[in-house]
Amino acid sequence: MSRERRTYPRKPCFLSVNYATDDRAYQEFIQDISTAGAFIETRHLLPIGQNIAMTFSLPSSQENIKLTGSVARTTPQGLGVAFFLLNDKQKTYLNSYIVDM
Numbered sequence: 001m002s003r004e005r006r007t008y009p010r011k012p013c014f015l016s017v018n019y020a021t022d023d024r025a026y027q028e029f030i031q032d033i034s035t036a037g038a039f040i041e042t043r044h045l046l047p048i049g050q051n052i053a054m055t056f057s058l059p060s061s062q063e064n065i066k067l068t069g070s071v072a073r074t075t076p077q078g079l080g081v082a083f084f085l086l087n088d089k090q091k092t093y094l095n096s097y098i099v100d101m
Helices: 088-098
Strands: 011-020 025-033 037-041 051-057 064-075 078-083
Touching: 011 037, 011 088, 025 088, 037 064, 064 088
Parallel strands: none
Antiparallel strands: 011 025, 011 051, 025 037, 037 078, 051 064, 064 078
16 A cells, blocks of 8 residues: 655646756646646656756646746656745645645
């Protein structure tokens, strides 16, 4: 029996995301998201600790959200990204989507 170890609930999704390091930009898809981070499906694996800037919008909104974070883990399927501190507007924006599960 596997036990979920995450502190924050994740919502499965398929969201287009643009993200960039200091020297390169990418366009991929977020597979799941929480207020603490996201998993980006990609074959372009980055090193753990790499900082990235990302922009995406939720299905219920035309507004883009811009977040920064760092690569917390990698798998053959992609990157686990931990978001840096979110402001209240960003938390509310994400929670409006995640809590609506």
